[in-house]
Amino acid sequence: MVEAVIFDIGNVLIEWQPERHYDSIMPRVAREAMFAEVDLHAMNDVIDRGGPFRETVAACAARYPRWRDAILRWHDDWLHMAAPEIPQSVRLLRALRARGVPVFALTNFGVETFALAQEHYPFLREFDRAFVSGHLRIAKPDPAIYERVEAETGLTGARILFTDDRADNIATAHIRGWKTHRFEGPEGWAARLVAEGLLAAQDAD
Template structure:
């Protein structure tokens, strides 16, 4: 089989943890967090940010619309970096090993424009992609087929020469439907083994 031409990484829960539930469990307790999420639609607020809505203004408007939860909702902006942690060092090492061999490494991520720029200031590895495809800048989110098409068109790489890892089954399935090679991310070691199987890294280079 022909070796992939480029490797595409999701970011949240692949290169760094994304766990707002854990943050709010610590702040409110699990029952309180469940109430917050159910009563305010805070997750839908975040989807709007990922789709291109301005980060701070969207969170502040949502807080104003839910005054009983306003202080907690504002944490989504002011404490965001605590939700996007810690780094997944094994995956970051794979990103760097691929780039060291001259293999193009791309990001395809559901991420707000403003929040991605902030994350780049906090995490060095987010500046190391050959190109980052960020939903908040593209105006479309995974698993919409359009986001995958835009990456294909921008890179000129045919789907069968792209290999993509993501932690969400629906995002993987959407890429596979277009002919991408895919890997459901459950941990960096299995992803490393897949990159070895694809002929992109040796076991030593993959940290195995």
């Protein structure tokens, strides 16, 4: 029986589409060239593991002078990349809490970027507990971060239902025996919560 629900955040509760934002501020062909030359997602992984936000972006920008100004926008425009919220997912989070279901976050986020997101999206303060990679200095899909969740919640295996948009993050949870749902949209997630008996159909609309 599921005793707690765990949400990923990026592309589950808020959209995370850096390429889309860059396409809005520079020609797509230039954006594609920059992303091909500069591994900006690897840079972001450093931030998600606790690296300092501004300094990590600035160091990357300094290594690629051709793209310096555009790379710096990763810091300055961050809230434009982490947007918008996914309203039905937020409603599902709140419906679970209203039913008394413990709800946690397990997310790859930097220390400073998570603080920014919480300020901009107050619902990110509504979890019973948020397990944030930047604070823990471990990121999904490393099994160690899942172990931390189990150790600190006292929950294991099928007592947990976890949703994430990335297959590799879901796979690690599945290996640990967690119930999992690959997030491809809030409608499917709502249906899963109803199927598990965690929400009534009217609560999931």
